[in-house]
Structure formats: C-alpha cells, structure tokens
Amino acid sequence: MGSKHQSSRFSSSSSSPSICFSNRFSTILTVTILFTSLYLFISPIKHGSEPLARTIMETGFNGDLRDANFPWNSLFFGNNFEKLKLAVFSKTWPIGAAPGGMERHAATLYQALAAKGHEIHVFTVPSDRKPHIDIHQGNLHVYFAANDHGSVNCSLAFEIFNTINANGQFDYVHTESVSLPHWRAKMVPHVAVTWHGIWYEIMHSKLFEELVFNSQETIPKPVSELHEAMPRLVDEIRFFPSYTQHICISKSAGEVLVNIYQLPQRNVHVILNGVDETKFVHDPESGTRFRKKHGIPINASIVMGVAGRLVRDKGHPFLHEAFSKITKTYTGVYLLVAGSGPWGKRYAELGSNVKVLGALEPSELSEFYNAIDVFVNPTLRPQGLDLTLMEAMHCGKPVLTPNYPSIVGSVVVNQSYGYTFSPNVESLVEALKSVIKDGAKVLKNKGIACRQHALSMFTATKMADAYERFFLCMKNDRFCHYPLPTDC
Numbered sequence: 001m002g003s004k005h006q007s008s009r010f011s012s013s014s015s016s017p018s019i020c021f022s023n024r025f026s027t028i029l030t031v032t033i034l035f036t037s038l039y040l041f042i043s044p045i046k047h048g049s050e051p052l053a054r055t056i057m058e059t060g061f062n063g064d065l066r067d068a069n070f071p072w073n074s075l076f077f078g079n080n081f082e083k084l085k086l087a088v089f090s091k092t093w094p095i096g097a098a099p100g101g102m103e104r105h106a107a108t109l110y111q112a113l114a115a116k117g118h119e120i121h122v123f124t125v126p127s128d129r130k131p132h133i134d135i136h137q138g139n140l141h142v143y144f145a146a147n148d149h150g151s152v153n154c155s156l157a158f159e160i161f162n163t164i165n166a167n168g169q170f171d172y173v174h175t176e177s178v179s180l181p182h183w184r185a186k187m188v189p190h191v192a193v194t195w196h197g198i199w200y201e202i203m204h205s206k207l208f209e210e211l212v213f214n215s216q217e218t219i220p221k222p223v224s225e226l227h228e229a230m231p232r233l234v235d236e237i238r239f240f241p242s243y244t245q246h247i248c249i250s251k252s253a254g255e256v257l258v259n260i261y262q263l264p265q266r267n268v269h270v271i272l273n274g275v276d277e278t279k280f281v282h283d284p285e286s287g288t289r290f291r292k293k294h295g296i297p298i299n300a301s302i303v304m305g306v307a308g309r310l311v312r313d314k315g316h317p318f319l320h321e322a323f324s325k326i327t328k329t330y331t332g333v334y335l336l337v338a339g340s341g342p343w344g345k346r347y348a349e350l351g352s353n354v355k356v357l358g359a360l361e362p363s364e365l366s367e368f369y370n371a372i373d374v375f376v377n378p379t380l381r382p383q384g385l386d387l388t389l390m391e392a393m394h395c396g397k398p399v400l401t402p403n404y405p406s407i408v409g410s411v412v413v414n415q416s417y418g419y420t421f422s423p424n425v426e427s428l429v430e431a432l433k434s435v436i437k438d439g440a441k442v443l444k445n446k447g448i449a450c451r452q453h454a455l456s457m458f459t460a461t462k463m464a465d466a467y468e469r470f471f472l473c474m475k476n477d478r479f480c481h482y483p484l485p486t487d488c
Ligand SMILES: *[C@@H]1O[C@H](CO)[C@@H](O)[C@H](O)[C@H]1NC(C)=O
Pocket: 146, 147, 148, 153, 154, 155, 156, 159
C-alpha cells in the first residue's frame, strides 16, 4: 500500500517514461490478476481496483466499527443520548488565536464534544507558557498543571485527575501524542492516543532533507539526525503497546501501525482531522477583492498560493527554484506567498509575479485561499497531515503537494483534487506545468470537487462525531455497531 503510493501516480505523468511504464505495468498486472472476476474487470483500467473497493466499503459499511480500515469521518453518525466523562492530556492548550498545531486540534475537538453535552476534563499547560487560571466553560474544564519549565507536571496533573475520578469514574482517557507518557499510560487501562506524526514518517522527512539539502552543501553536515532516526523508531515500536487504543490522522499511518509497529488491527483506528467549516468557505468575491488589494492584474492566467512558515524544511527552496524556472516561460502566472520566515525575502527578489504578503490574520486566510487558483504545499515533512490542504479545499481550491503516503492515501486521493509530485525540483516543475496547461477553468472544476470532498470528510463536525462515537464504542460495545437505527 505505502510503496504503491510512492511513485508519482497522477501528476506530470508525461514527464517520466519510467513512471509511465510502472503505471502501465501495474495496470496490466492488476487486470491479469482480476481477469476471472468479470465485474471487477471494468474498473482497474486506470488506477487499479482500489477506489472501487473503497467506495463499496465505505458507503455500504455494515459491521463493527473496530474493523473499519478507512477513516471513520466517511460514515454518518446520528445523535445518542449517552453521555461521556472524558479525561484529556494535551501538551498545551491554545491561548489566543495562534493557528495550527496539535493544541488547536485538541481545542477544536473538545469544545465540540463539550457542546454535545459530554463532560470533558483537560490536563495541560497554556501555550504561551504564562500563568493562567483554569478554564470552566459549561462542560469543558481545563486544568493548567505546569512544572517550573512550563510543561505538564504529570504528578500534579494526576493529583487533580484522581480527585475528579474519585467523584465519578472517567469513561475513557485520551492523550494527544505522548502528552501522557507511555510509562504512565501503562497504568491507565482505558486510554486512547492520537498520533499526530510517528517516527516512521519523521524518518522519511529526515531522509528527504538529507537527499535534498546535504548534497548542496560544500561541507556536508553530519548526518546525526539521520542516524538518530532509526533508534527513535525502534524505541517507538517498543513503547507504543503501552497505549491500548490508537487513533491515526491518516490512512497510511494506520497501515504503518499495523504492518510495521505490529499493533492489533482492532486497536488501530483512522479519524482524520477536521477544520472549522464555518471559517473556511467558498467566497469568490472576497478572493477578487484580495487579488485587487495585492496588485494581481485582471489578465493573470493562473494565481498560485503558498502559506505557512517560510523555512527550508517546508520546501521553500524547491518552490523558489521551480517558480523562477516557470516564470521564464509563462508570463501570466503569479504566486501569492503568505507567512513569514527567511525565504520571504528571496521570494520577493523573484520579481513582480511574486507577491509576498507577510503573516496574515486568521480572518484573512480564507480570503487568501479564495484569491488563488491552486494551493501549493512543497513540504519536505511527510509527518502528520497539513491542515492547510484541507483549509484550501474547503475554500474550493485544488492542491499541489508531494506524493507522500499520508497525502495520497487520505487527501489528494486522485487527480480530481489536485496534483502531486516527488520531492525534487524537476518533478515540482513538471507538476506546475500541468497546472498551467490545465488552466483556470479545469482548476475551478477540481476546486468544486475539492470542496465537496472536504465537506464530506474534513469538517470539525465530522471529526467530533467520529471521536464521540469512538469513545461511546469504547465505553459500551453496543455503540461499535454501524449503522445503528439512530445513524443516517
Ligand atoms: C510537580 O508537582 C508535584 C506535586 O504537586 C510537586 O511536588 C513537584 O515539585 C512538581 N514538580 C515540578 C518539576 O514542578
């Protein structure tokens, strides 16, 4: 599964004969294998039989949710009257409007679950590392238990935990990554962990960074980070069983936990992250205003956009080089760069086709997405899943991203939603050329498909519904059955 997605499946397919060959070869193989099965014979002509199989699985799923090997987000869960009491460990809790990250995920999720009537107790520290009083908002209780360094003091957190548990047992405990350390988790029987990035993926990040950057240095840096990766992976594989239940934020990470980390399939679940669908909306007028404000001419043929921290690891050296090549041949192509960091200045030097906007207010982000024809994410870090892809899709924009298993397995599952490339400049240039060749009209149609896909999979509401059902299923296995009469 993972290796199948390693090759560039649907971007710039004309560029590389070997990719064409391997694609065709695998198609022939698939067709041959399925030859006797007449009704499956029709579908695999393009990408193998998997999309068909998946569609049948997800829409018609009937059975125990613990056996589902696809994202729970794709199911429709109805309301239930059973109420939960949950304990949550999170490394930090967001103070103010700082975007992104694991803590934003935790806040979005637990505010939603508290609003659904569940009693939520969060053990954490403030993200700004300053003293704050605990939060008690309706059913949501946030306890700040910091040590001298500003990180969670586990002993203190457990003192509070035990007091609340004595007043009525928690139904389940949830930890965002290792916020609850494994040696503590071992002592807590009902614990589920959400992994936001595992060392198996981080190892790939280190590998790509090494391949891309270290070859360019005159004095190569020591590859210590690379050497460190494998022992870290081994360590993880050894301690992961200390947690009972595992939730992954991409389909591919779930597969790695089963196939490489050897965790029981039934204890590994996929729930994709969601973004607030009310903040990221399709609004072409705001996009037009944004273009005008930032000096994009009306006759621009394609406007691309990139957002986030403008640092090396996020792949900006790639995009910088690829875009400077592209603008030599294609004149009407523009690039909007949102965010701050050392690469901002270098982008500005590329000339009038690049507009460097600096860091945007959270309220401006949706306008930014609406102003572009395609969102480009050149990241070199295949760990976790970037929320920006989902935000752009909610705004009705296709995406151009590396072909990492997490992305092609869960977000850009086929060419209806965008373009993918291998993490090198040549492949990125080819993908950019495909975007330009397709043109604004095709991009717009892909954008419509993206928005529908995002609304059906990547909303905060769908994420909260999936987690709610997960914890209900852990409390009482009656809820593990799908569909229940209350599901629609
Ligand atoms: C953590 O909390 C415990 C219990 O309240 C306290 O005794 C200990 O000094 C704290 N540790 C740090 C490093 O702050």
